Amino acid sequence: MPNKKSPFSALNEKPGISPPEIINAIAVEHIKKFRKIQPSSKELVEGILAGNITALSRAITLVESINSAHLTKANEVINACLPHANKSVRIGITGVPGVGKSTFIEAFGKQLTSLGKKVAVLAVDPSSTISHGSILGDKTRMEELVKDENAFIRPSASGETLGGVARKTRETITLCEAYGFDTIIIETVGVGQSETAVHSMVDFFLLLKISGAGDELQGIKRGIMEMADAIVINKADGDNIKKANLAKVEFNSVLHLFTAKKSGWVPKTSTCSAITHQGISAVWKTITQFLELTKGNNYFFEKRKEQNQYWMLETINEQLKLNFYNHTVIQQLLDSTKKAVQNDEISPFAAAQLLLETYFKK
Structure with a gap:
């Protein structure tokens, strides 16, 4: 008789299906344990330079993270890789x-x-x-x-x-x-x-x-x-x-x-x-x-210099935006200010100016 599933489940698994024998339980545990280990920036760089594709993938994941705690580590990896x-x-x-x-x-x-x-x-x-x-x-x-x-x-x-x-x-x-x-x-x-x-x-x-x-x-x-x-x-x-x-x-x-x-x-x-x-x-x-x-x-090299300058300015803009929205006071004011704008109690431009002034007074 089929297993009863929750009405909210999207799974229709048939009874009797078990993991294939080729899956080694010890290997699975080893992989899980490895994933929990967070390599240092030095280990990631060494892995990348040594041709370790796992190190590259993990470094990219670190760089893509929006967690502010990962920013310093990501910058260390990028700066160490830059000469190469x-x-x-x-x-x-x-x-x-x-x-x-x-x-x-x-x-x-x-x-x-x-x-x-x-x-x-x-x-x-x-x-x-x-x-x-x-x-x-x-x-x-x-x-x-x-x-x-x-x-x-x-x-x-x-x-x-x-x-x-x-x-x-x-x-x-x-x-x-x-x-x-x-x-x-x-x-x-x-x-x-x-x-x-x-x-x-x-x-x-x-x-x-x-x-x-x-x-x-x-x-x-x-x-x-x-x-x-x-x-x-x-x-x-x-x-x-x-x-x-x-x-x-x-x-x-x-x-x-x-x-x-x-x-x-x-x-x-x-x-x-x-x-x-x-x-x-x-x-x-x-x-x-x-x-x-x-x-x-020499256009190739001059263009790359211009691109580096462009991305420096883009990174500044991005970081300012991230800092603004992650600021505790701004997070507390944002919802109420949004409602005020929606209810025409304040113009969008005046609301934005108010939030910016609050942020820069911190």
């Missing part, structure tokens, strides 16, 4: 949902590992504004790349960060570089605002498109088009090849209308199929041409 970083190529990949970003990244990543590259994929999944949860399904979608010993896929939730870039993606890049990854791929959510943030932390910005979406001449948003160093029309296979080639010509025409880039690089447009892998190798060829040009004219 900055030796990779950072590639940002964006495109609207449904363009095939995950499939493309898997094909592209496999192409790079076949060339002897060590690839880290930092994929950012959007967090629900209702439940605040994320699916984090990139490892499932990239089932071949995830098994590649020269690849590392780290999905992260965007949290409350506008635009869908994880709060600590920039620091995660440093950790991955210190580990030894020479190619870092950052996948955006593709919701519009994330492109600017990703562009500020990568060397090469790739825009994925599909034909027949009705926006070839509209060119999505002009700002995103201007940021792109290359446009790749994905899903150029089967009956869609002709449409993809037509879209390529149209996008090329649009790109010529934009102001020349400071780097001296002329953005290129190409087609590919992430399914058949046709055109994937050409994408890497385009990136290497870009690197040769920008390193030769």
Whole structure:
């Protein structure tokens, strides 16, 4: 007779099912005990530099933590890894949902590992504004790349960060570089605002498109088009090849209308199929041409200096915001002030000014 379950349970487990014999109870206890142990910042750094993927994963988790108690330890790890970083190529990949970003990244990543590259994929999944949860399904979608010993896929939730870039993606890049990854791929959510943030932390910005979406001449948003160093029309296979080639010509025409880039690089447009892998190798060829040009004219290095300065200021803004909302007095006043604003007892601007003045008087 079936086991009776709570009416609130979503489980419908059949009776008689037991853990498989291959599960060793001692091993399970060992893993549980290991997870409870919190390694020091020195141990994490030593593990990262030694090529311990577990140490890298735990360090990224530490860096992503919003617990203020973890901040000092995270900074120690990042600062110790910094001298071993900055030796990779950072590639940002964006495109609207449904363009095939995950499939493309898997094909592209496999192409790079076949060339002897060590690839880290930092994929950012959007967090629900209702439940605040994320699916984090990139490892499932990239089932071949995830098994590649020269690849590392780290999905992260965007949290409350506008635009869908994880709060600590920039620091995660440093950790991955210190580990030894020479190619870092950052996948955006593709919701519009994330492109600017990703562009500020990568060397090469790739825009994925599909034909027949009705926006070839509209060119999505002009700002995103201007940021792109290359446009790749994905899903150029089967009956869609002709449409993809037509879209390529149209996008090329649009790109010529934009102001020349400071780097001296002329953005290129190409087609590919992430399914058949046709055109994937050409994408890497385009990136290497870009690197040769920008390193030769010193733009590559100047851009990285500007990015470091930008992220210093962004970190200051982020920390001020975090300190403000974690302040005890502000937390006590916030709810009542919100209600006053909702009831039109005080304007939103005056309420904000009142809270800020209270905070700075602390």
